[in-house]
Amino acid sequence: MTEAKTNTSDPVSFPLPVLGYALLIAVLTAGALHALFISGPAMRAAGHEQVERAIADENRETCEMFGMRSGTAEFAACGRQLAIIRQNQVDRDGAAAQGIL
Numbered sequence: 001m002t003e004a005k006t007n008t009s010d011p012v013s014f015p016l017p018v019l020g021y022a023l024l025i026a027v028l029t030a031g032a033l034h035a036l037f038i039s040g041p042a043m044r045a046a047g048h049e050q051v052e053r054a055i056a057d058e059n060r061e062t063c064e065m066f067g068m069r070s071g072t073a074e075f076a077a078c079g080r081q082l083a084i085i086r087q088n089q090v091d092r093d094g095a096a097a098q099g100i101l
Contacts, residue, residue, distance in 0.1 A: 058082070 060070055063078035 054084075 038053050059079045059082050062082060064070065066078070067076040068078050
């Protein structure tokens, strides 16, 4: 009689947990790449636009509080001065972070 070999392994089959982990890693990698290359730049642009809107609202509120109406030369000058004040604050914060101040 001939003996049947019962312990031969199929070279194509993988254990189920290994296949599951590989699938999970592939999905996570695809999600990370999507966030990095597709969603990331759009989110940064939206954040930048939100900051610009907040600054414009602050400028309008502050300048109008001091009687300068939107669209006038005084309002534009007020906005420029507020931009200078903001930049000076950024410079001071940067110097303080570096230990200069």
